[in-house]
Amino acid sequence: MNIYDIAKQANVSIATVSRVLNGGYRVKDSTRRRVEEVLKKNNYVPSAIARGMMTKSMKTIGIVTIDIRNLYYANVSHSIEQSLSILGFNTILCNTGYDTTQKVNYLKMLSEKKVDSIILVGSIFKDPELDKPIGHIAKSIPVIFVNGHYDLPNTYSVQCNDKKALHECVEYLYHKGRKNFLYMYDADTFSGNRKLAGFREAVSEYGLRSEICYVKTDLQNSFDKIQKLLDSEFYFDAILTSEDLIAVSALQCLIKNGISVPGQVSIMGFNNSILSMCCTPHLSTVDSRMEDMGNIAVKILHRVLSGEPAEPSTMIDARLVFRETT
Amino acid sequence: MNIYDIAKQANVSIATVSRVLNGGYRVKDSTRRRVEEVLKKNNYVPSAIARGMMTKSMKTIGIVTIDIRNLYYANVSHSIEQSLSILGFNTILCNTGYDTTQKVNYLKMLSEKKVDSIILVGSIFKDPELDKPIGHIAKSIPVIFVNGHYDLPNTYSVQCNDKKALHECVEYLYHKGRKNFLYMYDADTFSGNRKLAGFREAVSEYGLRSEICYVKTDLQNSFDKIQKLLDSEFYFDAILTSEDLIAVSALQCLIKNGISVPGQVSIMGFNNSILSMCCTPHLSTVDSRMEDMGNIAVKILHRVLSGEPAEPSTMIDARLVFRETT
DNA sequence: CTGTTAGCGCATTCAG
């Protein structure tokens, strides 16, 4: 069932059918109704792919993330997908994992499918192998980075001011009398690096003792690392993390060791995910405004696609949320 | 840059270019190499949409879920996406929410994009408005239900035996001496109904006192409901839920009220999500094998798409996992 | 307001 069939049944030309399909302007009311009737009767569904052939657009965008099971990616992706859907776009989801080859491969698939844009959410590392593919793609379609940044033309980024947030966390706890800080992080992403930088900056600004510890995004691994630290000589009275999950694990470990939180040690997570409400005591954390990030990314994209000028880089502030672990 | 440009540069016809693009059979080694060189040099990317025009396939499937932020949907979707990616398919993600209109609209968009199949994960309710659209779609492409079921031709389902799982939970706690059961559920999905049925069946089989309570998938709402129940006359010593999140909330409420878990009350969640490990004590729960469900769904789909026969309906057993709340 | 025509970029006959 295509427009030819419809045209025949309605006794019009395919051009007319196409017109009513696209808003029905410049077509007489009576014939439009006639065509619409035939359309309904046959349960006609236009082929977006034939349409895309002409318009050069399938009205779909690709979103590239590490792993949608991670609550941060899930939240941002959801917000992007919803905003996009309102604009009539569909979303191709790509879970690349941490492997560069995978990422390159996904980017290639998206290129072939002629997506209207690609949004990379937090999935970019300081990986030189990605420079070329991304640069190449940006030559034909806009590329948006959510919590990432590439200094390339036709590239836009929306970031959360993670650095400032970490700085403020340290500052807050310092004013509460904390002097020995542990920072646990799980990823070398752009965002991860900024958080780390914020921590380092603040810690040196206030002349604090500190330790930095890399862990996997995994409850057990974080737990073990904390336990090891507890058994070592490093004394800490404040733990900051790059992810709620890590903070939850740290919290559990401390409690198991009979350490009072926030009595002896303060803990803060990051992202304000549901996890922060599932542990006891409830976790203080940083609201990285995942939903806003997604919405803003789409707003920018929409502007770019409409040919309007758009900020190449926008940064929004996180918000500290204090609950029971500080 | 299209095959015409390539053909010209390589001094061959477009047919030859097309051949090397599709495996390079029936083309002399030397000319194939020549074409491949031109391909590389120009950084040629074939247009999946033009290809789709002929082949009637864009190599993409649609996955329809309620909300990817829900850990259950995220896990299943992730597993589907990954399996599909290996087969060369991309995935269009749709978060429909609970609104029927939205669902119908998404189904329409997917139809227009000519996806090779649609996988509905747990997103189907006993909603008669969906019968027609789904039935219509199934006429042209296979439709797979993950934790759902429609008795339509060209329709396949993979389900977790939720009913049996709930039955076993009750049975287990009964043998531990529990006699007063509370079941809290959050959704009227196919799966939700089966869980409820399993609970009812077991509770009546063992002659137990029981109460059933609907809550929103939301910490606060569950908490309030439990508190209200605590203040009422209904006494319970076992809580079963349709979702880990609800169980976590129940757990927190009991603890706040000074009730010992599992001393006085046992609690079990459902899904074995990361949430079950974030609370204290760790939640006993049901492993609904989210990853397996996704893999199986894709395996079935692959068979159907290859023209091989496939089971219209497959059911796998859940596994109870006992931690610290039972 | 409506119809005719020409592609979009590719896969696929069918000849050679």
Add this chain to the structure above:
DNA sequence: CTGAATGCGCTAACAG
């Protein structure tokens, strides 16, 4: 092994 010709279903001029 290779090329010429055709069509997938639609949009977009361009005429009328």
